[in-house]
Amino acid sequence: MNNNQMEVDVKLTNQKVQFTGRLKSNPDYPIVFDYLPPLGDGEGYKGLELLLMSFAGCVSTTIVYLLRKMGKNISGFKINAKGINTTQPLSLQKIFIEVILESTDIRDSDIQNVIKQAEELSPVWVALKNNVDVSMEYRVIALQ
Template sequence: MKATTIWTNQMTSTVTNNRGHEVILDLPQAKDGLNLGATALELCLMSYSGCVNTIFNVVAKKMRIEFTGLDVDTTGSLKDGAPTFTDVEIELRIDSEASNEKIEKCLQQTLKMCPVGVLFHQAGVNTTYKIEKLQKA
């Protein structure tokens, strides 16, 4: 696995994964950027959110949990002037007929398996979560 970053202008750069995918990183205009993309720290949080969504899908399939909707909101906090995240809250919203207990078990297993979440955990970032089960209209 390899990533390559190329500076393009001011605070803007393009990051590639060398498999044909790229992401634009930048800073907001208030920090001398052009606001053309997420900051690296925002991308880190976005990666955690995406990883939870992907791994939940993998675990749910193995547990035979079917769903028609799945959203993951991930909120990072930097407390006491910390330079990076100290706390992350994950809110999973799911539209499923599976039991609350089964969904809870699936999310707990997801958080143990999510490689990005493991990095956050190893860095000492406190992660909490909540589940909202959506009701069909």
């Protein structure tokens, strides 16, 4: 397998719709998928929840990387993400993101700049672009 490929296996693990997924290159960290009763037991993540978490994680990685590349100090970082679904068809319609940073030297212009870059560099954001509306806010908590 080369660096341009990813492989997962997803296996049915009960008599409803619970599955366990593993990345072939990192099988020690399985993810349990399930759906709400009566279709499932609600004992795992729904696909759209994993998509939202993937988006938040990918954007976080990109923002933190870019800020550190600029030589900025990051004392704390958190993203709160909320997804809004449509029902027919069931899909992710909108994502609201709140970035909360703690730093001694990050200014508003720094975070605005890296958010714009993240929109172009974050692989999950690029994949969702033109399909999901993203609203992003940020808060920088200045530390002394």
